[in-house]
Amino acid sequence: MPQLAETYACVPSTERGRGILISGSPKSNAILYTNGRSVIILNLDNPLDVSVYAEHAYPATVARFSPNGEWIASADVSGAVRIWGTHNDFVLKKEFKVLSGRIDDLQWSPDGMRIVACGEGKGKSFVRAFMWDSGTNVGEFDGHSRRVLSCAFKPTRPFRIVTCGEDFLVNFYEGPPFKFKLSHRDHSNFVNCVRFSPDGSKFLSVSSDKKGILFDGKSGEKIGELSSEDGHKGTIYAVSWSPNGKQVLTASADKSAKVWDITEDGNGKVKKTLTCPGSGGVEDMLVGCLWQNDYLVVVSLGGTISIFSASDLDKAPLCLSGHMKNVASLSVLKSNPKVILSSSYDGLIVKWIQGIGYNGKLQRKENSQIKCFAAVEEEIVTSGFDNKVWRVPFNGDQCGDADSVDIGSQPKDLSLALHSPELALVSTDSGVVMLRGTKIVSTINLGFPVTASVIAPDGSEAIIGGQDGKLHIYSITGDTLTEDAVLEKHRGAVTVIRYSPDVSMFASGDANREAVVWDRASREVKLKNMLYHTARINCLAWSPDNSMVATGSLDTCVIIYDIDKPASSRTTIKGAHLGGVYGLAFTDQQSVVSSGEDACVRVWRLTPQ
Structure with missing residues (x-):
């Protein structure tokens, strides 16, 4: 069975004008955050050690470990809270419908018996x-x-609950059973986050009015404020206390995080302002933070997680990033197959190194959305929803100035002739466009709706798949296509076609969940009955030695077939990506990389059968 070797985690889902919640384990350096329907458990000691809980039916909003670290409570936009175990396959203990709308925060009581949720x-x-x-x-x-927007449980007896929100109020409740005790109107804007100190003696609220206010944990009375000297210049979205309760960490829309010393009498002054690397754009606003043992974790609107050391605040942070949206395509560089490039439709291209993980974002100047994506040595070719095909030179991790050409209609698929990559074949609804560099050399109306296409590495042949399931094989001379053959086997629209590395075969997949491997010379079916997915095939990839083909589907599975064995002796990776598999590539004979709707990238190790 294939083993999951590495997961390159998605980043937290963020949205403008709203803070996000990340929380930590009481027993380890694991942190929790949410992206779409997934709850991500990431180990700060080893960021490639990632688990994903994917059982929510709606987008998840917040997750927290119980005080003993054995359970996690996670909530979603439908108002549901699920409580599940941190061990043995995340067994579900309970599910409750708590609110009629989105849950924004939840907290366990210190004895682990009660949960408070708000939203x-x-x-x-x-x-x-x-x-x-x-x-x-x-x-x-x-x-x-x-x-x-936020709620907190006093971590010591007598129990108290404090809440805050969009009515600018901070409310204090005594119990259990909990009853309203008093309310504060000291903030003049949304109160985004409220947190008790670890010993329960104080709590702190932070607000869009750029202020932080400290209160007595037992009586709820106001005792002090975070100093405005050196203070934040923008909305404060999140606050987190140090384990000893003597300092707090805040994160703000002013793109900075601050560490504050909290005095005995309950005032705060800035000890250190932390700045995260970035271009200074909107995506560098900070929307979440967590003080987890010696790690100071801050999250930007763009999803970048910067990890500072609490014991050495001058040390540059470790930055982790990744995708926030569906990773629709993957590419592995021939010269260095350990380098994986992944792209998501929001225009982000991320570079990963197998064994290391995140290695940087490739910042393209045009930054347009990406629909199709191909990469060869030192060049990335993309097409978006703007009818343009872009060629972006890149060297290591820098992108140069891109050239583009408008092909006049939506690109459906994009393929490069690998031996002479200036030659590209782009398919559109009604035909194909051939490009040399960024010049259109021919636009050919084929007279049928095109759904997938591929060009041979030497540029001598093109295979074009249609809505009707037929594969049309064309020979290419100069800039003209001549139809040589039509292959009929698929019973659904062709979704993907790929030549084997030695070009002796090609494989095709369709919307009716079937894949076919063909012999290129005879044009006969070489491996048939590849009908084991339960939904549309989105992507396929060949192993470097041409012996295996892998298919990825909307059904969340990856299936690996051995060309010389019957299709029934296949290997299946179930549930590879929540929401469907969209990208596949082999990095070597024993490693296959997949990506999908869950915004994660995973490396699977194939053990010889």
């Missing part, structure tokens, strides 16, 4: 506290008139 609700119900095993309510939470 959007109908009427006045923006907050609920319940027993984690039965779901029974343990209090009444009046006092908010609008969405509640």
Whole structure:
């Protein structure tokens, strides 16, 4: 069975004008964050050590470890909370419908018996506290008139709960059962986050009014503020206390994070301002932070996770990044197959190195959306939804100035002649366009709806697949195509075609879940009955020695076939990517890389059967 060797994690989902929550384990240096329907568990000691919980039916918003580290409670936009085990395949313990709308924050009580959740609700119900095993309510939470953005449980007895939100209020509740005690109106804008110190003696609220206010943990009275001297110049989205309760970390839209010393009497002054590397654009605004043992973790709007050392604040941070959206294509460089390039439709291209992980983003100047993507030595070719094909020179991790050509309609597929990559074949709805560099040398209307295409490495042949499932083989002379043969086997629209590395075969996949391997010389079917997916095939890849072909499907699986064995002796990787597999490539004979809708990239090790 293939083993999962590495996961290059997606980054947290972010949105403009809203903070995000990341939380840490009480027992280790694992952190939790959410992206789409996934909850990501990432080990800060080894960022390639990643697990993903993918059982939410709706996009997840927040996840937290229980105080003993054995359970995780995660919530989603539908108002559901799922409680699941951190061991043995994330067994589901309970699921409760807690609010009628999106849950923005949740916290466990220090004894691990209760959970408080807050967010959007109908009427006045923006907050609920319940027993984690039965779901029974343990209090009444009046006092908010609008969405509640954050909540916190006092970590020591007597128990208290504090909440804050879009009505500019910070509310304090005593219990259990919890009842409203008092309310503060010291903020003049949204209150984005509230957190108790580890010993429960104080709590701190931070707001879009750029202020942080400290309160007494037991009585709820205001005791002090974060100093405005050297303070944040923008919305403060998140706050996290140091383990000893003497300092806090804040993250702000002003693109900086700050470490504050908190005095005994409850005031704060800036100890150090942390700046994350970046271009200074909107995506560098900071929207989340966490103080996890010696790690200071901050997250930007663009999803970059910067990890500072609490014991050495002058040390440059380790930056981790990746995709936030569906990773639609992968490419492996021939000269160095350990280098993997992945692209997502939002225009991001990320460079990974097998065994190391994240190695940087390739910043293209045009930064347009990406629909099709191909990479050869020192050049990336992309097409987007703007009818243009871009050629971007890149060297290592720098992109040069790109050239583009407008082909006049939406590119459906894009293929380069690998031996002379200035020759490219781009398919459109009704035909193909041949490019040399960024010059259109011919536009050919084929008279049928084209769904996939590929050009031979030497540029002498093209195979074009149609909506009707037929494969049309054309020989290329100069700039003209001559139809040589039509192959009929597929019963659905052809979705992908790829030549084997030695060009003796080609493989095709269709929307009706079937793949076919053909002999190129005889044009006969070489491997048939490859009908094991349950949904459309999105991508396929050949192993370097031509002995295997891998297919990836909307059904979340990757299937690997051995060309010399019957299709029934296949190897299946189930649930490779939540939402579907969209990119596949082999880096060597024993490693296949996949990417998908869950914005992750994974490396699988194939053990010889």
